[in-house]
Each structure stands twice: as structure tokens, then as C-alpha cells.
Amino acid sequence: MYEKELTALKKAGRFRQPISSDFESIDMASNDYLGLAHKSKLLKLAFKKLSHYPYHAPKSSLFVGGYHPIHQEFEDALCKANQFEAGVVVGSGFLANLGLIEALVRRSDVLFIDESYHASGMVATKLVQGKVVLFKHNDPDDLLKKLNSTQLKGRRIIAVEGIYSMEGDMVRREFFEISEKFDALMIVDEAHSSGTVGPNLLGVFDHYNIKPNSLHIKMGTLGKAYGSYGAYILGSREIVSFLHNRAKSLIYATAPSLFDIALASTNFDYIMRKKEKLKRKIDRLKDQVRAKMGVYPEGMIVPVEIPDIETTMRIRDILKSQKFEVGAIRPPTVSKPILRIILRTSVKPKHYRKLFDQIDACLR
Structure with missing residues (x-):
């Protein structure tokens, strides 16, 4: 066929x-x-952490009883270390980008996304109700030009990666300044920067010493530096609550694997110590x-x-x-x-x- x-x-x-x-x-x-x-040794510690509970699989979605203390413990640890108000664990990085972008970009909004953004984000752009504008890779001047020339009634949303998965370059600091200037939400995919850059190995917010605010959203995976499988999204309480209610890849999917989250949590603790x-x-x-x-x-x-x-x-x-x-x-x-x-x-x-x-x- x-x-x-x-x-x-x-x-x-x-x-x-x-x-x-x-x-x-x-x-x-x-x-x-x-x-x-x-x-x-870390694998055994994760198994020990999970073995204290009466069951070892999430069994359902986050919103139908699948939310587990292991999920919450890891979300809290990530929020505290990264200085974000709230977080949510997700089944994979692909699902995180898909749910995040599809949910946030409403009918009157415009998404400005780097042309080299990960394929999961590009797939999500086909599902959004609002307008999508691509800007040249890691080029703040091109983004500024397109922000100034694009009319909109709703929100501006900018999507970049911390470290780009193919080029290997780091997002330029100017993007954070542009986000502030235009009061634009800023999605930072830290799949390849969490655990690898910054004085505390927390990624580009850490590297640039930027304290997260209500405009910032951080997405990261657990299958890279964190040595497990799954993903997370960090943001303001309002943003995370909105995703709880609108992100289809959260609502209509089984909650992330308890063992994978336990392993990521164990590995994250190890990274912070070492x-x-x-x-x-x-x-x-x-x-x-x-x-x-x-x-x-x-x-x-x-x-x-x-x-x-x-x-x-x-x-x-x-x-x-x-x-x-x-x-x-x-x-x-x-x-x-x-x-x-x-x-x-x-x-x-x-x-x-x-x-x-x-x-x-x-x-x-």
C-alpha cells in the first residue's frame, strides 16, 4: 500500500x-x-521510592484519580529549584509541546515561533485556532520586525528553545527582553538545556540569571539529562490551571508513569547534589x-x-x-x-x- x-x-x-x-x-x-x-544505584533508589506505595502504575488520567504523590513531589521539587509558581508532569516532551501550544494559542492570538523549533511544536501549530508566524532562527531582529508588523486582537505568544536540538546554539537573551517589552507570553523549550547549562545546571533561565515571572513558561523533558522518560511544564498558577482545563494531551491521556517520574525525581536530586x-x-x-x-x-x-x-x-x-x-x-x-x-x-x-x-x- x-x-x-x-x-x-x-x-x-x-x-x-x-x-x-x-x-x-x-x-x-x-x-x-x-x-x-x-x-x-539511582535505579534502585527510584524503585525503593515507588515500592512504598500500594500500586505502581497511575491507572488513569491526572484528573480521574491518576495524580499521585510521586507526581506532586516531583512537581514541587522542580518549581522550588526553578523558582516557578506551579508545574505539571506530562507523558512525553512531544505531548507537552503539543498540549501547551494547542491550548494556549486561542482564536484571536498570534504565536511567533522560531523556524527551527522542535517538530512537536510545529505539529501543534497545525492545531491552533490563532495565527502562526515563523521568525528566522534565533534572530531577535526578525522577531521584532514581525511583532511590529502583525496586527492582533488577543495575546502575543513567543516560542523558543533553550538549546536548539540540531543547531546546538543557545537562545539569545534578547528574546526575554522582547517578551517583556511586548507583554508576550514566552514558551521556552528546555529539553536540551535543563541539566546541561547554567551554574546550577537548571537551563537558560539559570544561565542568564533570569527570575521567572508570569509571562514565562518552561517546558522540559525527562528523557535527556534527567535519565528517565516523560516531561514537565512550569509556569504561573494561572497558566498551569488553564492547561489542566484545556490541554488535551493532559486531559485525555493516562497520567505519566509512576516509575519514570520516581526515577526522574531521584536523578534530579542527584544532579542538584552533584x-x-x-x-x-x-x-x-x-x-x-x-x-x-x-x-x-x-x-x-x-x-x-x-x-x-x-x-x-x-x-x-x-x-x-x-x-x-x-x-x-x-x-x-x-x-x-x-x-x-x-x-x-x-x-x-x-x-x-x-x-x-x-x-x-x-x-x-
């Missing part, structure tokens, strides 16, 4: 299939930035990138642009044969193919030196 489409994808070099991680290879592809997915040590490891890895490539990464994502899809896949396979796992990202996810290298604190700096040397050799 879909043979022609699948054949076309294969010919274009865009065919995808699941890839299992090789336990014997050095993982430089996954988003497990802090290596917490490998810490069995943040200084983790920060030193992150800085050492970034120093390696600067030494080899002349650029100091803003986050933990290092994209290496490759001339074409065929070369991208060939180099990825060569690296794999040498026990280096990296991501090969192809259009339409990105405009030009890249090798996406993830800096992980559990990987020794010497392995990154070897990796970059090998990539250089393959490109000669």
Missing part, C-alpha cells in the same frame, strides 16, 4: 528504521548527557571541542555539517565499525545533513579527541 513512498525514501537516503545501541560502543549519540541512564562536579566535567568536554574545532559549544550538542547524505551515512558507518556511536541526521529534519555528536560526561575526553580526528580523516 505504501511501497512507492518507502522506495522513494530509500532512494533519497531518508529511510529510517529503529537502531539498537551497541553496548560495546562508546555512546556519543544519545541524549543521556549526564550518564544517569547507566547508574544502577552539580559542581558535573559542571566541571561538562566544561572539560567543551574544552576538548574548542581545542579540536576552534568553537566552544553553548550546550552539549556538536553538529558537524557533511556535504551530502551518502557521505553522512558512510562516515556514520565507519565510526560505528570503530565503536563510536554518533547520530546521522538527514533532511527533512535538517536542511543539510549533519553528524550530531553529543557530549556526555560519562565519556572520557580522550575518546572525543579520537572521534574528531577520525571524522577529519574521513572528510579529507
Whole structure:
């Protein structure tokens, strides 16, 4: 039924299939930035936390008895650390962006969204009742131009990422200033910045020393630095209450897995306790990138642009044969193919030196 489409994808070099991680290879592809997915001690602590309760699954949605003390405990911890009034846990980052954007952008509102925003947000733009305006990637001047030239009757809402998942760059501070100037709600997707940037490893609010206010909304995932699965949204009490009542991905979905939230909570506590040590490891890895490539990464994502899809896949396979796992990202996810290298604190700096040397050799 879909043979022609699948054949076309294969010919274009865009065919995808699941890839299992090789336990014997050095993982430089996954988003497990802090290596917490490998810490069995934290896994056991999370299991112990959950075992104190009479059941181990949420059983229903948040609003039909599925809200559990484990959910609330984690929400409270996130709010306290990030200085937000309220929060809600969500089943995944995709569901968080989908529910957040679809719910907040009402009929008379305008959403201004970075053209490189995550696919989950772009899918959500197809569902909103209001108008959607794309602005150039991480370009505050283009956003200002479009804010000034777009008429509206309702709210302005700006959507950016803390660290962009493919480019690896950090949202510019000017966006926060623009949000204040135009009294615009600001959604910050911190999927790749929570746990990786800022003096307390809390993300870009922490990095820029910005105290959250009623205009700010922070979304983050638990499947990256926090070493689990799921997501969260932080905001004012009013915003979170509105999402409770309007976000379909919250209302019509089973509440997040109790074990995943218990694990994320355990891992978050670990990060807060060990943040200084983790920060030193992150800085050492970034120093390696600067030494080899002349650029100091803003986050933990290092994209290496490759001339074409065929070369991208060939180099990825060569690296794999040498026990280096990296991501090969192809259009339409990105405009030009890249090798996406993830800096992980559990990987020794010497392995990154070897990796970059090998990539250089393959490109000669």
C-alpha cells in the first residue's frame, strides 16, 4: 500500500528504521548527557521510592484519580529549584509541546515561533485556532520586525528553545527582553538545556540569571539529562490551571508513569547534589571541542555539517565499525545533513579527541 513512498525514501537516503545501541560502543549519540541512564544505584533508589506505595502504575488520567504523590513531589521539587509558581508532569516532551501550544494559542492570538523549533511544536501549530508566524532562527531582529508588523486582537505568544536540538546554539537573551517589552507570553523549550547549562545546571533561565515571572513558561523533558522518560511544564498558577482545563494531551491521556517520574525525581536530586562536579566535567568536554574545532559549544550538542547524505551515512558507518556511536541526521529534519555528536560526561575526553580526528580523516 505504501511501497512507492518507502522506495522513494530509500532512494533519497531518508529511510529510517529503529537502531539498537551497541553496548560495546562508546555512546556519543544519545541524549543521556549526564550518564544517569547507566547508574544502577539511582535505579534502585527510584524503585525503593515507588515500592512504598500500594500500586505502581497511575491507572488513569491526572484528573480521574491518576495524580499521585510521586507526581506532586516531583512537581514541587522542580518549581522550588526553578523558582516557578506551579508545574505539571506530562507523558512525553512531544505531548507537552503539543498540549501547551494547542491550548494556549486561542482564536484571536498570534504565536511567533522560531523556524527551527522542535517538530512537536510545529505539529501543534497545525492545531491552533490563532495565527502562526515563523521568525528566522534565533534572530531577535526578525522577531521584532514581525511583532511590529502583525496586527492582533488577543495575546502575543513567543516560542523558543533553550538549546536548539540540531543547531546546538543557545537562545539569545534578547528574546526575554522582547517578551517583556511586548507583554508576550514566552514558551521556552528546555529539553536540551535543563541539566546541561547554567551554574546550577537548571537551563537558560539559570544561565542568564533570569527570575521567572508570569509571562514565562518552561517546558522540559525527562528523557535527556534527567535519565528517565516523560516531561514537565512550569509556569504561573494561572497558566498551569488553564492547561489542566484545556490541554488535551493532559486531559485525555493516562497520567505519566509512576516509575519514570520516581526515577526522574531521584536523578534530579542527584544532579542538584552533584552539580559542581558535573559542571566541571561538562566544561572539560567543551574544552576538548574548542581545542579540536576552534568553537566552544553553548550546550552539549556538536553538529558537524557533511556535504551530502551518502557521505553522512558512510562516515556514520565507519565510526560505528570503530565503536563510536554518533547520530546521522538527514533532511527533512535538517536542511543539510549533519553528524550530531553529543557530549556526555560519562565519556572520557580522550575518546572525543579520537572521534574528531577520525571524522577529519574521513572528510579529507
